[in-house]
Amino acid sequence: xxxxxxxxxxxxxxxxxxxxxxxxxxxxxxxxxxxxxxxxxxxxxxxxxxxxxxxxxxxxxxxxxxxxxxxxxxxxxxxxxxxxxxxxxxxxxxxxxxxxxxxxxxxxxxxxxxxxxxxxxxxxxxxxxxxxxxxxxxxxxxxxxxxxxxxxxxxxxxxxxxxxxxxxxxxxxxxxxxxxxxxxxxxxxxxxxxxxxxxxxxxxxxxxxxxxxxxxxxxxxxxxxxxxxxxxxxxxxxxxxxxxxxxxxxxxxxxxxxxxxxxxxxxxxxxxxxxxxxxxxxxxxxxxxxxxxxxxxxxxxxxxxxxxxxxxxxxxxxxxxxxxxxxxxxxxxxxxxxxxxxxxxxxxxxxxxxxxxxxxxxxxxxxxxxxxxxxxxxxxxxxxxxxxxxxxx
Numbered sequence: 288x289x290x291x292x293x294x295x296x297x298x299x300x301x302x303x304x305x306x307x308x309x310x311x312x313x314x315x316x317x318x319x320x321x322x323x324x325x326x327x328x329x330x331x332x333x334x335x336x337x338x339x340x341x342x343x344x345x346x347x348x349x350x351x352x353x354x355x356x357x358x359x360x361x362x363x364x365x366x367x368x369x370x371x372x373x374x375x376x377x378x379x380x381x382x383x384x385x386x387x388x389x390x391x392x393x394x395x396x397x398x399x400x401x402x403x404x405x406x407x408x409x410x411x412x413x414x415x416x417x418x419x420x421x422x423x424x425x426x427x428x429x430x431x432x433x434x435x436x437x438x439x440x441x442x443x444x445x446x447x448x449x450x451x452x453x454x455x456x457x458x459x460x461x462x463x464x465x466x467x468x469x470x471x472x473x474x475x476x477x478x479x480x481x482x483x484x485x486x487x488x489x490x491x492x493x494x495x496x497x498x499x500x501x502x503x504x505x506x507x508x509x510x511x512x513x514x515x516x517x518x519x520x521x522x523x524x525x526x527x528x529x530x531x532x533x534x535x536x537x538x539x540x541x542x543x544x545x546x547x548x549x550x551x552x553x554x555x556x557x558x559x560x561x562x563x564x565x566x567x568x569x570x571x572x573x574x575x576x577x578x579x580x581x582x583x584x585x586x587x588x589x590x591x592x593x594x595x596x597x598x599x600x601x602x603x604x605x606x607x608x609x610x611x612x613x614x615x616x617x618x619x620x621x622x623x624x625x626x627x628x629x630x631x632x633x634x635x636x637x638x639x640x641x642x643x644x645x646x647x648x649x650x651x652x653x654x655x656x657x658x659x660x661x662x663x664x665x666x667x668x669x670x671x672x673x674x675x676x677x678x679x680x
Contacts, residue, residue: 293611296648297618298430298458298593298633300480300487304550307637311486311543319530323538326545327525333548337461337483337556338475338493341468345499347518348544349490350537353457353478355513356490357386360424360453360474362509363494363502367391369421372413374436376404377429378622379455387424395420401624402584404436407444414448421501422451422473427459430631431622433583433595435463442470451497457481460491461551462563462592462635473498479540482563482592484547484636488540550637561679566639567591569675570632573649576671577656577663582625592635595620597628602659606630609655615648642676 295302303311316323327348334346349355365371365387373384375398387394395417399405414420423445428435438454445452451473456465460475462482467475476492479485494502494515502515511517517533524531551559571594574581579596583589598606607630610617620629632652638644649672653665 292614294615294644294647296615296632296634296638296644298481298631298635299478301482301484301633301636302638302641302644303486304484304547304637306550307484307543307547310546311539313539313542316538316542318532318535318538320538323536323541324525324528324530326542327536328528330541330544330548331522331526333545333552334491334493336552337548339466339468339556340475340493340495343496344467344493345495345515345519345522346493347491347515347522348536348541349518350488350534350540351490352487353455353476353490354382356457356476356478356492357383357455359490359492359513359515360476361386361390361392362513363505363515364422364451364453364474364498365390365392366505366507368393370395370419372397372410372420372423374405374410374423374425374441376426376432376434376436377401378431379429379457380426383424383426383455392421401432401622402434402582402588404434404588407437407440410441411444411448414444414450418448420448420450422453424453424455426455427465428456428463428590428592430458430593431595431620432625433581433590433593433631434588435459435583435590436588438465438472439470442472445473446471451501453498458590458592458635461556461559462639463590464560467493467495479544482635483544484550485540485543488537489544491544563591563635563639565676565678566634566645568678569672570594570634570645570649572671572675573668576668577653578661582622582629592633594632594634595625595629596632597625598630599656599661602656602661603627604630606655606659609658610651613651613654615651617648617652642673645672645676
């Protein structure tokens, strides 16, 4: 059935822009190449713009996955016996808890029902009655449930009670609004293969002044590769366009990062976020036309970067190969509670700027549903998508 190159519509890795693809595929450069140093320095500067961290934010660009970013956060901010609160909205919140416990932190979790985000007042009550805590950790968008937490009130609450706020932005950065400096967030990290729009392989983060001070105040030294203090002189040298070395950077990915961040900022970050929001709303309209229900319970907690959808009655994961036969690859369920009953579709980064990619995806899902016996109208779903794309975000 597929008539063109298969389209990757999972929640990361995502389809790459031609510019990023060309930058990543160019012959690799040495880590002291002037061109590489320029790309690294520009990427540091552009990360502050995308993170909206202000000049005091310190970016870090490390070779590794999003899980490395989680490890770096724990290694620099948490010591044995520290009390931390994890706002748990899915699979990757579970992972953050597991990492923190390996660092011998005392973890308290706030875990709402799947598809929901916890109320701020409940979190406030825990922080004030069960403290003192060292930090609050939250997953901005959890890829397993599609739930988006509201970061601004969490940041302000953390400041109010005098603790650090740390956010996993792996499925959110550059796709969901996050004003690091204005809201007072202390650390926001991500991975390269999501809305940033690169191949997998970079752990990206920006640390605020309070986070860096927390590292300075540690009694124990983190492992070398995870230690901000080991990486600070390297990043500062690159930003000054000087050569430096601790471990070999992922040079091809750094070149792609320079391009990817430039594309995000090309028309301003606000324009990119509006494009992302419009694409997400249009996809939700298409899913509604197909009578598909989402795992997130309300619009307010529904992410813009992906859709986590429940299979209709009588249909199971056999739907996925039928979608794939139509030239579009989507992902199965991930969170244990809905693993067998849901599937996931990414629509972030470069993908959100391509109406033709979104249309192909809706057509493939609609066709697969119809083949599976669902009473759906593919033309109605495509019309709903296109109508949504025409409406300002």
